[in-house]
Amino acid sequence: MSESANHPMAELQFREALRDAMTEEMVRDENVFLMGEEVAEYDGAYKVSQGMLDQFGPKRVIDTPIAENGFSGLGIGAAMMGLRPVVEFMTWNFTFVAFDQIVSNAAKIRYMSGGQLKVPIVFRGGNGAAGQLAATHNNSTEAFYTNVPGLKVIAPSNPDDAKGLLKSAIRDDDPVLFMESELMFGLKGEVSDEEDYTLPIGKARIAREGDDVTLVAHSKSYWLAMEAAEELAKQGYEATVIDPRTLRPFDTGAVVDSVKQTNRLVIVDECSPYGGIASEVAFRIQSQCFDYLDAPVARVTAKDTPAPYAKNLIEAWMPTVDEVIAAAKGALYVE
Amino acid sequence: MANETKKAPAKKRTAKAERAPKKQTTNGKAASGAATGPQDLPDGADFRMYTGGGHTHESLGLEPDELLAMYRSMMLQRRFEERAAQMYGRQKISGFLHLYIGQEAVSAGTVHALQDTDPIITAYRDHGLGLARGMTANECMAELFGKIDGSSRGKGGSMHFFDVENHFYGGHGIVGGQIPLAVGMGFAAKYKETGAVAVGFFGDGAISQGSFHEAANLAALYEIPVLLVCENNGYAMGTAVDRAVSEPDLYKQAYAYDMTGALVNGMDVFEVYYAMGELAKQAREQSKPALVEIRTYRYRGHSMSDPQKYRTKEEMESKKNEDPIIRLKSYLIDHDLATNEQLDALDDEVKAEVHASVEFAENSPFPPVETMYEDVYVQDDYPFIV
Numbered sequence: 001m002s003e004s005a006n007h008p009m010a011e012l013q014f015r016e017a018l019r020d021a022m023t024e025e026m027v028r029d030e031n032v033f034l035m036g037e038e039v040a041e042y043d044g045a046y047k048v049s050q051g052m053l054d055q056f057g058p059k060r061v062i063d064t065p066i067a068e069n070g071f072s073g074l075g076i077g078a079a080m081m082g083l084r085p086v087v088e089f090m091t092w093n094f095t096f097v098a099f100d101q102i103v104s105n106a107a108k109i110r111y112m113s114g115g116q117l118k119v120p121i122v123f124r125g126g127n128g129a130a131g132q133l134a135a136t137h138n139n140s141t142e143a144f145y146t147n148v149p150g151l152k153v154i155a156p157s158n159p160d161d162a163k164g165l166l167k168s169a170i171r172d173d174d175p176v177l178f179m180e181s182e183l184m185f186g187l188k189g190e191v192s193d194e195e196d197y198t199l200p201i202g203k204a205r206i207a208r209e210g211d212d213v214t215l216v217a218h219s220k221s222y223w224l225a226m227e228a229a230e231e232l233a234k235q236g237y238e239a240t241v242i243d244p245r246t247l248r249p250f251d252t253g254a255v256v257d258s259v260k261q262t263n264r265l266v267i268v269d270e271c272s273p274y275g276g277i278a279s280e281v282a283f284r285i286q287s288q289c290f291d292y293l294d295a296p297v298a299r300v301t302a303k304d305t306p307a308p309y310a311k312n313l314i315e316a317w318m319p320t321v322d323e324v325i326a327a328a329k330g331a332l333y334v335e
Numbered sequence: 336m337a338n339e340t341k342k343a344p345a346k347k348r349t350a351k352a353e354r355a356p357k358k359q360t361t362n363g364k365a366a367s368g369a370a371t372g373p374q375d376l377p378d379g380a381d382f383r384m385y386t387g388g389g390h391t392h393e394s395l396g397l398e399p400d401e402l403l404a405m406y407r408s409m410m411l412q413r414r415f416e417e418r419a420a421q422m423y424g425r426q427k428i429s430g431f432l433h434l435y436i437g438q439e440a441v442s443a444g445t446v447h448a449l450q451d452t453d454p455i456i457t458a459y460r461d462h463g464l465g466l467a468r469g470m471t472a473n474e475c476m477a478e479l480f481g482k483i484d485g486s487s488r489g490k491g492g493s494m495h496f497f498d499v500e501n502h503f504y505g506g507h508g509i510v511g512g513q514i515p516l517a518v519g520m521g522f523a524a525k526y527k528e529t530g531a532v533a534v535g536f537f538g539d540g541a542i543s544q545g546s547f548h549e550a551a552n553l554a555a556l557y558e559i560p561v562l563l564v565c566e567n568n569g570y571a572m573g574t575a576v577d578r579a580v581s582e583p584d585l586y587k588q589a590y591a592y593d594m595t596g597a598l599v600n601g602m603d604v605f606e607v608y609y610a611m612g613e614l615a616k617q618a619r620e621q622s623k624p625a626l627v628e629i630r631t632y633r634y635r636g637h638s639m640s641d642p643q644k645y646r647t648k649e650e651m652e653s654k655k656n657e658d659p660i661i662r663l664k665s666y667l668i669d670h671d672l673a674t675n676e677q678l679d680a681l682d683d684e685v686k687a688e689v690h691a692s693v694e695f696a697e698n699s700p701f702p703p704v705e706t707m708y709e710d711v712y713v714q715d716d717y718p719f720i721v
Contacts, residue, residue: 033526059526062557064553065549065552065553065556067549067552067553069515069545069546069549070515070518070545070546070549070550070552070553071515071549071553072515073512073514073515073516073518073519073549073550074515074516074518074519074522074550074553075519076515076519077515077516077517077518077519077520077521077522077523077533078519078520078522078523078526079519080504080516080519080520080523081454081519081520081523081524081527082523082527083522083523083526083527100509100512100546101512101515104508104509104512105512105513105516109505110710110712110713111490111710111711112490112491112505112506113487113491113495113497113499113505113506113710114485114486114487114488114489114490114491114497115488115709115710116487116497116498116499117497117499117504118713120713149711150711150712152712172714173713173714174712174713174714174717249717
């Protein structure tokens with residue numbers, strides 16, 4: 001992280017970075033509280049909230065029944081009254097039960113009230129595909145929610161971004177959806193020790209620079225893109241890798257600037273291809289720097305089916321490094 | 336009347352049964368017929384019956400000017416909506432328009448029983464509660480007209496009245512979706528120790544929604560000071576209560592969540608005032624929720640597009656005999672608290688206020704197109720425009 005380059009770094013797991021962010025914000029502001037399934041007594045289904053009940057007590061770290069619609073709505077009502085809830089979903093797969101609350105209430109109450117109300121709430125939890133869990137437990141939900149004006153959507157790829165962005169999300173006066181990859185909770189990385197470390201919502205990170213092709217990838221897909229970039233480098237092609245970090249707002253300018261240099265774009269995204277994040281990014285790029293493109297924009301996504309169970313099928317269903325390399329080479333007109 | 340917990344006398348039960356919506360189509364479970372009622376209640380359940388007709392203003396400690404204020408509130412709601420219906424017919428108002436006419440005792444009685452800072456939230460049939468809570472006819476009519484001087488700057492319309500200054504939190508359009516919000520508002524009151532009681536209104540149709548059941552469970556589980564108030568007007572859109580709910584005595588749902596259940600006569604503003612005052616006091620002092628079923632009746636269709644073929648003219652006429660406004664008017668005159676002339680003059684005053692609101696709405700400009708992009712986010716420099 002360039003923002004924290006001058007500060008000492010601690011090696012933390014993704015889940016620890018999230019916990020630090022929440023803990024710091026709860027210490028700072030007594031209006032912040034955490035609720036969700038298994039967040040308190042169980043110490044967090046993915047141990048994100050481990051120890052927080054002991055530190056803050058049951059008033060501020062609250063176990064809920066398995067009732068996503070009810071407790072997400074409770075959080076929205078509390079936010080309307082000036083509290084700043086962090087509502088943990090065990091995974092975003094289960095938010096379809098709470099879809100009405102997020103989409104009809106959190107996103108729209110400010111607008112429908114003519115600006116009389118604000119809804120400063122964070123919904124967070126594991127997102128995306130996580131192996132052989134079959135169709136209902138393998139959804140990358142970003143595209144559903146970025147489709148809704150009134151919401152902000154964040155999906156970081158490393159512990160440092162997770163901490164800085166979650167702290168910003170909790171302080172944000174608008175409803176923020178914070179998506180963590182289910183398979184990344186144990187991912188380790190250096191995290192800034194800077195006091196009160198926050199990152200701006202809406203700013204992309206240039207993770208790698210190269211002149212031949214631009215790869216855009218968020219959350220877990222970012223690591224596929226980085227691996228593909230390393231392999232491409234071995235074959236003589238240098239890729240720029242951009243992690244947008246936040247999906248709504250989206251840092252279109254960062255991608256446009258890069259494509260003007262590389263003239264080629266591949267987007268990696270675990271969502272379904274139809275109406276996914278990749279589709280939106282492709283549209284923006286063709287509309288803003290069409291004349292700079294030397295090849296059609298390519299995308300690598302999940303396959304356009306529900307997620308299958310069988311090992312070979314789910315592996316083929318997910319975007320892969322090989323597919324990213326192939327897409328980049330396609331854009332480069334090689335092989 | 337009777338605040339005695341549980342077991343109202345059988346006679347009162349019968350009287351209540353007569354107020355229950357009767358429709359030609361029924362599966363045999365009348366909404367509160369002889370087969371249902373307090374004698375069916377489980378042991379240990381906390382049920383209250385507020386059957387109506389037993390209170391005087393003296394017994395309630397209400398001053399004559401308070402009665403007139405309630406009367407005025409009810410008249411304003413009715414005259415406002417009569418005029419709104421007219422304006423809808425003239426296509427000055429578009430979209431959905433769900434009228435509250437017939438239910439005014441619920442809003443007036445509730446608002447007068449609560450503290451001003453107790454937050455109220457309701458569904459899409461929201462004009463009555465908004466006006467009762469202090470919204471002006473001007474801002475309401477302008478909102479219905481979709482004008483910039485409307486309460487939501489023309490972005491909410493009929494279903495989304497909000498008046499946060501007066502602790503009125505809307506105005507929500509998805510059936511039952513606001514009930515968890517009500518619980519969250521009560522949660523915030525408890526968390527911040529404000530001493531407020533949140534009051535969440537919903538219709539009889541919402542009692543079948545999962546959001547009601549999830550919210551009721553959370554409210555009881557977390558001991559939240561909230562009143563979950565079901566305004567049972569007999570029909571969820573065009574479907575009678577007993578055709579939609581397996582237990583048409585909706586207040587009995589309270590038993591499943593171990594909370595107080597109450598049945599209130601919603602045509603008697605004194606009874607609503609009394610019941611809501613008592614239940615709010617309990618919620619405030621004990622930090623506990625209650626489920627309140629207020630039986631009322633709407634004379635108009637579900638919305639302006641409803642031909643109301645699901646009920647008979649006779650049923651509607653019989654209900655008009657219970658009209659909450661006529662009922663209070665008779666009381667005021669019978670008790671020498673007001674004369675016919677005084678009440679007529681008050682009506683004229685309210686009509687003039689509503690008339691002026693139409694003029695105000697007509698003269699207010701449509702929202703400038705650029706305001707479409709305002710109020711989406713608090714962050715005003717947000718680059719959301721695609």
